[in-house]
Amino acid sequence: MKETRAEKAQRLVDEGGVVIERVFPQYTQALVQGDHARYVLSTYANGTFFCTCEWGTVHSYTDDLCAHALAVKLAVEKEN
Ligand SMILES: [Zn+2]
Numbered sequence: 739m740k741e742t743r744a745e746k747a748q749r750l751v752d753e754g755g756v757v758i759e760r761v762f763p764q765y766t767q768a769l770v771q772g773d774h775a776r777y778v779l780s781t782y783a784n785g786t787f788f789c790t791c792e793w794g795t796v797h798s799y800t801d802d803l804c805a806h807a808l809a810v811k812l813a814v815e816k817e818n
Contacts (some may be wrong), residue, residue, distance in 0.1 A: 747808035756813040766814055770806040777806050781814075 741749070750756055755771035760780065772791060779789035787807035788798040803811070812816045 743803075743805045743808060746805040747812055750805065750809040751812045751816070753811055755807060756809050758810065758817065761814065767811060768810040768813070770809055772806060779806055781810050783808050 750770060750772070752818045756812075757769040757771075759767040759769060761767075763781065763783065765780050767778075767780050770777045770779060770789075775791075777789050777791045777794070779787060779791075779801075781787045784798050787801075787803050787810075788794060789806050791804055791806050792805055793804040794806070
């Protein structure tokens, strides 16, 4: 069975592939080591995101978060 986006996000966190670079009130900047490449992304306080992955090129600035953006949110929650 193909893992869901949420499952993949959790796996990326567990694998230690999420590096939170800077946390601002309005957004968080992070690097995520994905399965195929390293992605640069931001998650915004309004629930949207930006990511350099393939999904992100189409869905950035919407609330349809890619696995990387979900992973960043999980990692931030874990830190707090
Ligand atoms: Zn992504």
